[in-house]
Amino acid sequence: MAFELPKLAYDYNALEPYIDAQTMEIHHSKHHAGYTNNLNNAIKDSELENKSIEDLLGNISNYSVAVRNNGGGFYNHKLFWDIMSPKGGGEPSGDLLNAIDKNFGSFVDFKNLFNKAAATRFGSGWAWLVKQEGKLLITSTPNQDNPLMDLAEVKGTPILGLDVWEHAYYLKYQNKRPDYIEAFWNVIDWDQVAKRFG
Amino acid sequence: MAFELPKLPYAYNALEPAISKHTLEFHHDKHHAAYVNNLNNLIIGTEFENLDLVDIILKTKGGIFNNAAQVWNHTFYFDQFGKNKIEKLSGPLLIAIHASFGSFEEFKEKFSVAAKTLFGAGWIWLVKKPNGSLDIIQTTNAENPLTERLTPILTCDVWEHAYYLDYQNKRPDYVGYFWSIIDWEVISNRY
Ligand SMILES: [Fe+2]
Ligand SMILES: [Fe+2]
Numbered sequence: 001m002a003f004e005l006p007k008l009a010y011d012y013n014a015l016e017p018y019i020d021a022q023t024m025e026i027h028h029s030k031h032h033a034g035y036t037n038n039l040n041n042a043i044k045d046s047e048l049e050n051k052s053i054e055d056l057l058g059n060i061s062n063y064s065v066a067v068r069n070n071g072g073g074f075y076n077h078k079l080f081w082d083i084m085s086p087k088g089g090g091e092p093s094g095d096l097l098n099a100i101d102k103n104f105g106s107f108v109d110f111k112n113l114f115n116k117a118a119a120t121r122f123g124s125g126w127a128w129l130v131k132q133e134g135k136l137l138i139t140s141t142p143n144q145d146n147p148l149m150d151l152a153e154v155k156g157t158p159i160l161g162l163d164v165w166e167h168a169y170y171l172k173y174q175n176k177r178p179d180y181i182e183a184f185w186n187v188i189d190w191d192q193v194a195k196r197f198g
Numbered sequence: 199m200a201f202e203l204p205k206l207p208y209a210y211n212a213l214e215p216a217i218s219k220h221t222l223e224f225h226h227d228k229h230h231a232a233y234v235n236n237l238n239n240l241i242i243g244t245e246f247e248n249l250d251l252v253d254i255i256l257k258t259k260g261g262i263f264n265n266a267a268q269v270w271n272h273t274f275y276f277d278q279f280g281k282n283k284i285e286k287l288s289g290p291l292l293i294a295i296h297a298s299f300g301s302f303e304e305f306k307e308k309f310s311v312a313a314k315t316l317f318g319a320g321w322i323w324l325v326k327k328p329n330g331s332l333d334i335i336q337t338t339n340a341e342n343p344l345t346e347r348l349t350p351i352l353t354c355d356v357w358e359h360a361y362y363l364d365y366q367n368k369r370p371d372y373v374g375y376f377w378s379i380i381d382w383e384v385i386s387n388r389y
Binding site: 030031034065125 | 358362
């Protein structure tokens, strides 16, 4: 069964002024749609057609580079849209906040580490907050790789992700990636992140 | 001695409509400038401080390599655009293109496909091998052919910042327009 481009739970302009409508529209309807189509083409008429995306990513070293790049692109962007909301921002609470305090010292320390991972990823990629056997870790991956992949340096379940490909911010922020990273904190939907944390 | 950002060898609007003034302003004044500044900050007080740029590229990895190679790559990229059209392609280079790719059209097609299909950020290169023949290679991020002992002749920057303001997701359109601004006298001299 073919993968489908997920609909956004909010309008393209809903994350303004932090992420502009034009960026959201191209990012979703062109980039994410491209990964989805290319993934479907890469698995067409093969046994991979019946596997879940998590299953594909967890065994990605067995599959073609097209499945790796487009499967990652399909999954990563879906997660990215899901953990943002026009009602986002602020700080997490409850178990998630406790885990952040325990693993990083404080929310501010966590934020600084995450920002550093996002700012220093050279070229295209993603910054992640990862749950790994009850621990929380911050990592980054190149291109469309992610921590679910068996070949990832740091493996685990991604619960927060930030796209730092230039296409994610160039129309509004151009070379100023740090400004985009800072803006992202205003649209993080901590309820969704907490759900993934479990 | 600190490295300096080279001036663009033409006006910011000289490459329109292929590459807009807006894109060149960011690409040269912000991106290229940042690589120069970062490199200078990273090598100050180190054993690399007094080396020339190519030596730094050949002897380093990580942050110093990334910034040094990006300084070199962008200078090489910006220098190759201008007004000398295809008639200025020299005989020896044209013969080498025919010998290596069959025809100029086949070379152009192969280079364009490489530029459209590189996944993520990087560069496409026409290179001269030690035996004089030509090849097309893709490199990721800041990597360049110097570390492989190949001689670069032509390059296309396919980091998204090179085309996103003008073409957004349509990299193939950027690659198509790229051919209209190459200065073939500069390219021939490199060969
Ligand atoms: Fe993206
Ligand atoms: Fe560039």
